[in-house]
Structures are given as structure tokens and as C-alpha cells.
Amino acid sequence: MEKRVTHLINGQIADGTEDRFQDVFNPATGEVTKQVALASRSTVEEAIAAAQKAFPAWRNTSPAKRAQVMYKLKHLMEKNADKICRMITDEHGKVFNDAMGELLRAVENVEFACGVPELLKGEHSKNVGPAIDSWSEHQALGVVAGITPFNFPAMVPFWMWPLAVVAGNTFILKPSERTPTASMYLTHLAQEAGLPPGVLNLVNGDKEAVDTLLTDPRVEAVSFVGSTPVAEYIYTTGTAHGKRVQALGGAKNHAIVMPDADLDNAVNALMGAAYGSCGERCMAIPVVVTVGDTTGDAVVAKLKERLAEMKIGPGSDNTNDMGPLVTKSHFEKVKGYVDLGIEEGAELVVDGRNIVVDGYENGFFLGGCLFDRVTPDMKIYRDEIFGPVLAVVRAETQQEAMDLIDAHEYGNGTCIFTRDGESARYFTDNIRVGMVGVNVPLPVPVAYHSFGGWKRSLFGDLSIYGPDGVRFYTRRKTITQRWPSASLREGAVFSFPSN
Numbered sequence: 399m400e401k402r403v404t405h406l407i408n409g410q411i412a413d414g415t416e417d418r419f420q421d422v423f424n425p426a427t428g429e430v431t432k433q434v435a436l437a438s439r440s441t442v443e444e445a446i447a448a449a450q451k452a453f454p455a456w457r458n459t460s461p462a463k464r465a466q467v468m469y470k471l472k473h474l475m476e477k478n479a480d481k482i483c484r485m486i487t488d489e490h491g492k493v494f495n496d497a498m499g500e501l502l503r504a505v506e507n508v509e510f511a512c513g514v515p516e517l518l519k520g521e522h523s524k525n526v527g528p529a530i531d532s533w534s535e536h537q538a539l540g541v542v543a544g545i546t547p548f549n550f551p552a553m554v555p556f557w558m559w560p561l562a563v564v565a566g567n568t569f570i571l572k573p574s575e576r577t578p579t580a581s582m583y584l585t586h587l588a589q590e591a592g593l594p595p596g597v598l599n600l601v602n603g604d605k606e607a608v609d610t611l612l613t614d615p616r617v618e619a620v621s622f623v624g625s626t627p628v629a630e631y632i633y634t635t636g637t638a639h640g641k642r643v644q645a646l647g648g649a650k651n652h653a654i655v656m657p658d659a660d661l662d663n664a665v666n667a668l669m670g671a672a673y674g675s676c677g678e679r680c681m682a683i684p685v686v687v688t689v690g691d692t693t694g695d696a697v698v699a700k701l702k703e704r705l706a707e708m709k710i711g712p713g714s715d716n717t718n719d720m721g722p723l724v725t726k727s728h729f730e731k732v733k734g735y736v737d738l739g740i741e742e743g744a745e746l747v748v749d750g751r752n753i754v755v756d757g758y759e760n761g762f763f764l765g766g767c768l769f770d771r772v773t774p775d776m777k778i779y780r781d782e783i784f785g786p787v788l789a790v791v792r793a794e795t796q797q798e799a800m801d802l803i804d805a806h807e808y809g810n811g812t813c814i815f816t817r818d819g820e821s822a823r824y825f826t827d828n829i830r831v832g833m834v835g836v837n838v839p840l841p842v843p844v845a846y847h848s849f850g851g852w853k854r855s856l857f858g859d860l861s862i863y864g865p866d867g868v869r870f871y872t873r874r875k876t877i878t879q880r881w882p883s884a885s886l887r888e889g890a891v892f893s894f895p896s897n
Contacts, residue, residue, distance in 0.1 A: 403434045403578045405441060405602060406585050408448035409595030412441065420575050420604070425491035425722040426712035428760035434578045437603035442570075442610040445599040449541040449568035450616050452596030457538050457566040461515040464564045468512045470591035471560075475505055478587065485580040486551055487713040491721040491762070492675045494713055497552075504556035504584075506845035507863055514564035517868050527895070530880040536872035538566030539618040539642070543611045545632065547624045548574035548724055549678045551581050557849065557863040558621045562871045563597055567618075571600045572611060576724055578602050612636045619870065621862060622646065623680070625782070626808070626854050633857035644858040644870055646850065648782040649810030652685045652791075653839060654799045654825070657693045659815035663837070665700040667815070671839035672788040673708065673720050673766045677732075681811045681833070681840045684783060685772075687791045687799040694792045698747060698770050701788070705748045705766045711755050722762040723785060729762040732785030736767050739778040739787075744769040750786065774802060782808070796821060804830045810851030813839050832856065 402419065405412040419433040456464075475482070483497035490497070522533040544558035551573060559569040573581035585600045601607055611617055612635045619642035622632045626647030636643040653671070655664050671683035688694035713721035723729045733751055740746055750765020764786055772779050772789040779789055793799040803812055813835030814825045822836045832851035835841030843849050843864065850861025860866040 401432050403432060403582055403602060405435065405437060405445070406582065406589075406600040407441075407445045408452075408599065409589055412444070422489060422576065422578065423725060423762075424488055425724055426714070426758050426761045426763075428726065428762065431488065432579070434575050434602045436575065437601040437607040439606060439610045442601050442603070442607050443614065445570050445601050446541060446611075446614055446616050448596040448599055449570055452594060453538075453540055453568045456563070456568055456594060456597050459566075461518055461564065461566075464566070465512050465514050467588075467592040468508050468514075468560060468564060471588055472505055472508045472512070474587045474591055475501065475508065475584070478583075482552060482580055482583060484714070485583060486577070487721070489577040489579055490548065490551065490678075490713075490724055492678075492713050493718050493721050494716050496675050497713070500550055500553045503842075503845075504553045507553075507556040508560050510845040510864070511560040511564045514561075518565065518872070520874075526878070527880070529883055530878060532876065532878045534874055534876045536565070536868065537875050539871060539873060540567060541570065541617050542567045542619040542621070542871060543570040543572065543617050544621045545572045545608055545611070545624070546574060546581070546622075548576035549675065549680075551577040551579075552584060554623050555581055555584070557623070557867070559598060561863060561867040563593065565868065565871045567871055568597050569599070570611065570617070571598065572603060572607050573600065575602055575604060608632070609635070612641070613639050615639070617641060619643065620645075621870070623862070629857050630854075642870065644850075644860050644862055645856070646680070646862060647855050647857065648808055649680045649682075649851065649855055650685060650780070650782055650806055650808045651681060651683050651811040651813075652687055652799075652803045652806070653683045653812070654796065654803075654814040654816075655686060655688045655693055655697055656796065656814065656816040656818065656821055657690050658817045658821075659693075660817065661693075661696055661700060664815035665697060665704060667837070667839040668697075668701065668788070669704050669708070673786045676720055676723050676764070677786040678724060678784055679840075681842050682784075683813070683839050684787060685779065685789050685791060687793050687802060689793055689796055689799055691792060694770075694790060698768070698790055701768055701790075702747055705768060708766055710753060710763060710765055712758055712761070720766065720786060722758075723764055724762070726762055728785070729764060732764055732783055732787065735778055735781070735783045735785070735787060739769050739772070739776065739789075742776040742778065744772045744776060744778060744789070774805070780806075796825070800825065800829055807854045808851065809853035810855035811835070811841055813837070813841060832861070
């Protein structure tokens, strides 16, 4: 075992008072590579205190100076990109090129944060009344926190803290204890870029750390990305303690393939969307709804051919298409869903359960699995599996396919493959899902839009990053002002003011 990952508080590595540690694995080999400290309540409270102390000076730092830190951070991220991506691959397992795509999305959010002087501009109206001016401002909240998942240790934290800190807040990041190293390294780069001590703090931990952030009155707001059960807990607990909360939950994203679709293009897109990152994406496509049996037969046949060609192995080898699952326990969980699908009566067209990667026999590898004739009553249809398992459901019409999507508890992302503009327009106008693609299987918004699903995929009123991120991390204050003037003096007015 190489080392231990602890915490970064007030600009310094902090060992805390922990006596609890958790193993971190290389998913390709199954080996324990390090341990991560699980923060105690007192360690988290130390981070909160540091953030609270740093807030007044940082709040009063000009937005332009805050933006300069982001410009320097962007340079450092690009300079150290290969190193960061190796960290992601070594702990998550995703293929290096996939890790690079994740990091570039993180950089996009830094670029958006660089525009904070414009983003924080308020509105001004002169002479709303006799010699009375009125204007609005976006003011920072104070100490805010982010709790992030294992599958995007670089990207998802950057959905949160860059925008929060350039808006004048101070931040506490609680990354996933499964993949802590990249998040810690990027936090060090932020310090190197010029963030003052205490503005950005990182604590590793589990539920004890999370509950401390949710209940401490000094924390004004909490952002979360993860599973729906945890998102709902974060939302109900945080709001019960008076906090502003945005909690992004699970997904079961459907793709509709229409009879007129370019099937080769659709199947290639589905392969990447279903099996990229080993299916460990909240925007993955785990369900394909084919319209008409002819379409269904053709899609299944083409998917079967592509799966036979897919190369699986360690993420460090960029010639591979798919790496391992993140942990042994998650591997067993996903494999158990494949077993369950057979029991439920679905047709297992491609079975990836017995794959062996030469030289990596102890890795957490599961080959791509493909089910046909899946029905909505099956658990493999209803549950978020979060693995390389693709289910094909057959429908007779586009409306029947859309009704399936609308009936599902999740409404995160969806897409349609078609050449028909009328079909696409009807789909985008009427589907009850927050992020929609047309011939785009992973419709993840760019940094200057906002990311968020509907239904039980999002708890809270605001989506994450982009314009909604500015709204979430600031409070609007409206000021109305008049300076006394001898020519405008008047007596007491007892009626409600109006124009």
C-alpha cells in the first residue's frame, strides 16, 4: 500500500483525528493502492470554521481578482492533464481517453467561472420614483458545501466549487471516498493558482462527514450528485436544517430508435452511451426502446455484432473500449442484476459475466451485456443498474415509447434517433425529461447551460452549474435609494408607496 489520503483544510494537509480508514482499489488489478481517511465530526467542523473565517475577506475580493485565480487554474489543469487522467483511471477504471473527456468538461466549467464579473452584474433602474433609484445585486451566501460521486472525480466537483467561490462563497468539498486522489490533487492546484487558505477545503469521509455538513448551521447551502435515495436524504435533511439544497439523483435514460433512423449511426452512438465508462454514468443509456419489431430485430443484431468487437481491458490502455467496474462489491451488484434479468424472463442476447482479461484476472471486469424483450415490470428495467447492461424494450409506436419514458420515476436524460423533424419536434416538446437529445445519445449541457433532470432525478428548484449555478450560489438583494433634496422635501406619507 502506497499512502494515505487525508484532508486539505485552511490550505494545509490535515490528518484530522481519524481512526477510521477505507481501502482504495485499482479496479483493473483488484489491488488496494492506498487508504483514505474518513473524517470525524470534529475534522469537518474544523473545515467549516476555516471556511467561515476566510469568507469575509474573500467576499470583499473583487470578482475580477477571483476570476484571475480561475484563469491560472485552467492553465494548471491543462498543463497537468495527463497526470490527472492517470489518477482517474487508476481509481475509477475508465479508459484514459474517457478520463480526458471528463477533465475537459471540468475545464469548461472553469472557463465559465472566469466570466464572473459579467455573471454577477445586477440590474439598475434610475428614477423609479422622485429622485429614487433602485438596483439589484447578487451576493454570496457564505460557507457552502459539495458532495460528489465516484464516477466523475474531476468533472462533478467542478460543476460546483469554481462557480461558488468566484461568486464570493467559501467551499467545503466532500468527494467520493472510492476515488479521492484526483479531487485532492485538483484542490492542491487551486491553491497553487492563488485561492487563499480556507476558501476551498476538502474533507474525505462517509455518512458522518455528510451529516455534519447537513446539520451544521454555519453551512448555508449543499450541492449533491449521486443516487436518488441519497439525494432525497440530502434534500430532506438539509432543508430541514434551513439550508438551500440542490440534490441530483439517479437516472434510467431511454433512447428511442424510430424506423426511419440511420441504424448504423444509432447503434454506434448507443454502444458508446451504454458501455462507455462501463455504464457508470448518470447520463448513460441503459434502455433502448425500438419502434416496430423490424427496427428491434435490426438494432439487436447490430448491437450483438458491435459487442463482439468491443475490446475490454485496463483503462491505462487507450486501445480498450471499456475498463472495469469501480469496486468488487459494485461488480457483484451489477452481475446480480444480469442474473435477475434471466430469472425475470428477459432474453440475454450477449452475456458478459464470464469475461477474463489476461494479466488482470483479479480485476473487476464485466463484459457488455445485452437483454432483449425487456418489459416495464422487470427490475432490470426499473432500477438504475449503473453498469454495462443494455435493455431493449419493444414498442409499436412513438407515443407508446414516450409513454414508457414518462411513466418511469426518473426523468434525467433521453434521446431519439430519427430522420423525421416532426417526430423529433414532438418528442422534444412533450417528453417529461430534463435533458433531451435528438440523434445525440448523451445530451449533457455545456458549461454555459445548466444540468438537471425532472421527477425523482432532481430534488430542489435549481439545476447545477451554468446560469442556475449562479442563482444557487448567490442571493439577490434589491436596494432602493433616495438622497434628501431641499426641492423634494415632503411631509409624512401614510399610504403605501406607489408611483
